[in-house]
Amino acid sequence: MSGRTLKVNGRRVWVLEDGGGALLLYLHGLADVHSVKESWLPFHERLAERARVIAPAHPGCAQTDENKDIDAIEDMVFHYLEVLDAMKLTQFDLVGSCVGGWVAAEIAARHPEKIRKLVLIGAAGLFVEGALIGDIFMMAPSERGSSYASLREMLFVSAEQPQALEMFPDGMGEIEDELRRYQMLRFSSRIGFKPPYFYNRPL
Amino acid sequence: MPFRLIREKIHVRLTVHTVDAFFKGERVLAYEGRYFPLRYVNLWPKPLQKPFPPVWVPGSRSASTMIEVAKRGYCYFLSSRSHGGETHRAQQEFAAVLEKHGDRYHPFRFGILMSTYVAETDRQAREECEEGVWYFLKNCLKGHLRREGRQLTYGPGVPYIPTAAWREYLKGYKPGRKLLGDVENWEELDASQSIIVGSPETVIRRIGALIEKAKVGNLLIQFQLGNMPDRLARKSMKLFAEQVAPALRHDSMKQFTREFSGLNIEQSAETLL
Numbered sequence: 001m002s003g004r005t006l007k008v009n010g011r012r013v014w015v016l017e018d019g020g021g022a023l024l025l026y027l028h029g030l031a032d033v034h035s036v037k038e039s040w041l042p043f044h045e046r047l048a049e050r051a052r053v054i055a056p057a058h059p060g061c062a063q064t065d066e067n068k069d070i071d072a073i074e075d076m077v078f079h080y081l082e083v084l085d086a087m088k089l090t091q092f093d094l095v096g097s098c099v100g101g102w103v104a105a106e107i108a109a110r111h112p113e114k115i116r117k118l119v120l121i122g123a124a125g126l127f128v129e130g131a132l133i134g135d136i137f138m139m140a141p142s143e144r145g146s147s148y149a150s151l152r153e154m155l156f157v158s159a160e161q162p163q164a165l166e167m168f169p170d171g172m173g174e175i176e177d178e179l180r181r182y183q184m185l186r187f188s189s190r191i192g193f194k195p196p197y198f199y200n201r202p203l
Numbered sequence: 204m205p206f207r208l209i210r211e212k213i214h215v216r217l218t219v220h221t222v223d224a225f226f227k228g229e230r231v232l233a234y235e236g237r238y239f240p241l242r243y244v245n246l247w248p249k250p251l252q253k254p255f256p257p258v259w260v261p262g263s264r265s266a267s268t269m270i271e272v273a274k275r276g277y278c279y280f281l282s283s284r285s286h287g288g289e290t291h292r293a294q295q296e297f298a299a300v301l302e303k304h305g306d307r308y309h310p311f312r313f314g315i316l317m318s319t320y321v322a323e324t325d326r327q328a329r330e331e332c333e334e335g336v337w338y339f340l341k342n343c344l345k346g347h348l349r350r351e352g353r354q355l356t357y358g359p360g361v362p363y364i365p366t367a368a369w370r371e372y373l374k375g376y377k378p379g380r381k382l383l384g385d386v387e388n389w390e391e392l393d394a395s396q397s398i399i400v401g402s403p404e405t406v407i408r409r410i411g412a413l414i415e416k417a418k419v420g421n422l423l424i425q426f427q428l429g430n431m432p433d434r435l436a437r438k439s440m441k442l443f444a445e446q447v448a449p450a451l452r453h454d455s456m457k458q459f460t461r462e463f464s465g466l467n468i469e470q471s472a473e474t475l476l
Contacts, residue, residue, distance in 0.1 A: 060366070138353070145350035146378040172378045175370060182369050 001040055001048075005063060006056075008079075008086045014063035015056045015087070016040070019048030022093060022116075026055040027080075029098020029122070030136065031155045034062040035184035036167040036177070051093065056083055058100070060187040062180070073125065073191050073200055076103045077110055090114065097121040098155075099188050105203055124198045133198045140185055146171045259314065264293050265368055266300070273297075273304040278312040280423070284348065284383060284397050290315055290417040309466060310459050314421030318398040318428060319410070320435075321442040325401045329389070331435050332400055336392070338429025340384050349384025398428070403446035407454075410447070414455050418462065 001018040028034045034057040060066035096104025101123025108118045139151040148168045149159040156164035192198040232244040250256045262268035263283035272279045281293045298308030322328035346355040386392045399409045427436035
């Protein structure tokens with residue numbers, strides 16, 4: 001795994017890369033690389049065994065500069081078009097998880113010529129009748145000052161799953177870990193903390 | 204739309220923009236904001252004070268708010284209900300920010316939010332207000348200043364706190380620590396200094412000590428708490444106005460005149476009040 005910083009329109013974009021083979025652009029979610037860990041999760045390592053995985057951090061996450069102009073999902077599409085240009089990526093497989101899944105779906109809907117295969121994992125952004133997307137911003141603050149059980153319940157199969165407890169522990173973790181999670185929420189709120197919450201109906 | 208107001212403190216920018224134009228004498232303003240395009244904003248009546256009336260901006264010790272206040276010559280209001288040492292620290296931080304901007308701290312540019320209840324004796328004060336106080340603490344602070352349920356005062360999903368400021372907040376954060384709404388008995392409440400209850404003499408002494416330490420010239424006081432009957436709230440306000448406020452004003456004027464040489468304290472109080 002290696003990391004590098006791109007300059008895109010004068011702003012830094014932090015990118016992790018690993019593996020070899022077909023190009024695979026990975027857009028991260030909330031319980032993910034750049035959001036809860038600075039390095040890969042095991043499944044990224046598995047992906048990198050069969051593809052060249054490229055995972056940029058969203059604006060404001062990890063070492064990517066914040067961009068106050070990003071205000072809506074359309075801004076994220078333009079942001080990633082610029083990132084793709086900077087990396088000279090013209091065609092690739094696209095995998096998006098959670099919030100990253102929403103961004104991936106929007107890119108694919110607008111620029112299908114760039115996408116060989118699209119994989120969405122628990123993607124936000126899609127409107128499904130009768131299945132409203134959970135309110136991450138309500139779940140993110142702790143209960144009783146220290147419990148993140150309901151946040152874990154929302155993001156994982158169970159609140160007591162070991163990975164869930166590791167990524168979102170009760171109480172307070174190391175400040176750098178807390179900040180990493182905060183940055184991801186701060187980024188997510190830029191595109192999702194307004195009606196309609198976390199989805200784009202035309203998508 | 205209200206959530207967009209929260210984002211990036213747009214509400215502050217909008218207000219500041221409008222108020223700034225107001226002071227420059229503009230009567231009709233076009234404000235083409237990012238979220239609020241307002242073509243015709245009529246500003247009236249025109250203020251009489253020169254250069255402008257006091258503008259109060261509330262904050263809870265975030266440096267960015269203090270800086271914006273200092274840049275414009277406005278006043279800062281600590282709205283966090285934190286008293287004792289924290290009020291003193293907020294005053295020191297605000298004073299340092301003002302100095303950095305070539306200005307000087309002044310007691311009447313700083314205010315705090317607090318609650319009080321005054322009655323004829325300490326015992327009577329407690330008896331009269333206790334039900335209202337507990338009602339207020341247990342029923343009126345949901346999501347704010349208490350651990351019970353979900354604490355939403357600084358919801359991490361609400362992005363108005365920049366990451367660097369959030370880092371500073373986390374350094375002093377103790378998960379699960381008791382907040383105002385978590386106090387379990389009268390002694391804990393009394394020690395928190397957030398709600399000051401007693402006879403006029405007691406309240407003068409306790410608020411006086413707070414003013415002396417924090418050098419604060421403005422108190423925004425909540426007199427009615429929870430389900431407190433109207434007649435009790437009015438009685439407390441009357442006692443405060445007649446017996447407590449004159450003493451506090453007298454003592455603080457003496458202190459401020461002594462500690463802020465070169466400033467015309469009485470004139471400043473008149474101008475800013």
